[in-house]
Amino acid sequence: QVQLQESGPGLVKPSQTLSLTCTVSGGSISTGSYSWSWIRQPAGKGLEWIGRIYTSGSTNYNPSLKSRVTISADTSKNQFSLRLSSVTAADTAVYYCASRITIFEDAFDIWGQGTMVTVSS
């Protein structure tokens, strides 16, 4: 059974770069026609899709964050990562990694448990 686990610093200073990693277990990030996404949720608010990386290595970002976001993959470690630069307090949120595993359609049927990131000095 495929599982996702986010990891990374829980506190980032303003103007610095937020870096998170999602470790995939029970399956390979480099097989199939999957994509691997990052989604975030500020406290008490809704969900925002940040972007995704395909098994081909191509990426697709939300234009609202595109200038600050990089998503990459390390197939040797079966991980994919998020880097968000020049963070502000508005980037404080729970960050989730997510993908689709059991279905063909584009939906997120598997999620990590989420990791809280606070932007503060």
Add this chain to the structure above:
Amino acid sequence: DIQMTQSPSSLSASVGDRVTITCRASQSISSYLNWYQQKPGKAPKLLIYAASSLLSGVPSRFSGSASGTDFTLTISSLQPEDFATYYCQQSYSSPLTFGGGTKVEIK
């Protein structure tokens, strides 16, 4: 971007009630609409994909339907474990976007 508008933003219902949540897309998204359930402190869980397909393992009291750009999630008989926040999400075009959520509370 495609805007997803959910209504109501919250509702109160009793166990056994039939509950309907609506999601309207700002443009045609065919059937590229998914529904998620989220409980406090937990990641969302997929319930319905492609507007009306029930994910394996999800109780059959959950159903989804579509009419044009309007989509509906129905819970036929609300159970105690269904009190949560529900989100719709379009996968028709990038950026993928979510509705604002509907919180289902106990009456």
